[in-house]
Amino acid sequence: MKLIAGNWKMFKGPRETREFCDRFHPPEGVEAVLCPPDVSLATAVESGFTIFAQNVHWAADGAYTGEISAPMLLELGVDGAIVGHSERRQYFGETDEMVARRTVTALEAGLRVIACVGESLEERQSGQMAVVLRVQVEAVKDAVGDHERLVLAYEPVWAIGTGQNATPDQAREAHAFIKGLLDVPVLYGGSVKLENAEELLSEDGVDGALVGGASLDVESFTAICRTAANL
Numbered sequence: 001m002k003l004i005a006g007n008w009k010m011f012k013g014p015r016e017t018r019e020f021c022d023r024f025h026p027p028e029g030v031e032a033v034l035c036p037p038d039v040s041l042a043t044a045v046e047s048g049f050t051i052f053a054q055n056v057h058w059a060a061d062g063a064y065t066g067e068i069s070a071p072m073l074l075e076l077g078v079d080g081a082i083v084g085h086s087e088r089r090q091y092f093g094e095t096d097e098m099v100a101r102r103t104v105t106a107l108e109a110g111l112r113v114i115a116c117v118g119e120s121l122e123e124r125q126s127g128q129m130a131v132v133l134r135v136q137v138e139a140v141k142d143a144v145g146d147h148e149r150l151v152l153a154y155e156p157v158w159a160i161g162t163g164q165n166a167t168p169d170q171a172r173e174a175h176a177f178i179k180g181l182l183d184v185p186v187l188y189g190g191s192v193k194l195e196n197a198e199e200l201l202s203e204d205g206v207d208g209a210l211v212g213g214a215s216l217d218v219e220s221f222t223a224i225c226r227t228a229a230n231l
């Protein structure tokens with residue numbers, strides 16, 4: 001069964017979250033996950049869908065202003081968390097070490113984790129893609145191995161929010177490389193939309209999708225879930 005996760009980023013407060021959830025009817029045969037911002041998690045949990053946070057701290061509690069811990073998420077009824085999204089790496093200085101620490105703590109606490117990896121355009125163009133992916137994946141692997149609640153997401157940075165998705169060949173190649181390093185399900189992320197969902201999700205080794213922009217509209221996200229369910 002494919003896993004289709006909607007990463008809402010900093011969109012949708014509780015009111016819009018409730019409106020979305022009221023109208024969201026994912027089909028059978030796909031695992032749909034919603035990842036709202038923290039202030040909307042409780043509302044989303046009430047809907048009964050599988051809910052992931054967009055980040056999680058590595059300590060259970062402490063003097064970490066602005067952060068949220070795994071036990072807090074579990075208390076709320078949240079099922080998992082994204083870690084290491086490229087926007088966190090790019091704008092908030094997340095390092096591989098921080099991503100690994102967040103992943104370990106979240107898994108040990110009982111959450112599921114989608115850990116994101118992916119190369120930038122410069123890294124791809126200068127032939128560094130394999131090195132970059134290896135370092136990012138091995139940071140997680142060295143910390144937790146092939147944990148049963150761990151999923152990776154291959155999100156080439158140049159494809160995120162740009163409308164320019166990886167080609168199916170590029171996705172297949174990257175997923176095979178990642179799975180050769182760590183044998184867990186791997187989602188593809190980066191400009192997934194209804195128009196390209198089928199070809200990307202049909203590729204070997206593409207176990208689902210992490211969808212940003214196209215997950216904000218309930219009809220578009222439902223249609224992507226339906227596409228995945230029908231494969």
Ligand code: PGA
Pocket residue numbers: 007155159160161162163189190191192210211212213214
């Ligand atoms: P996008 O975002 O689908 O808007 O490219 C994907 C992501 O950042 O997870």
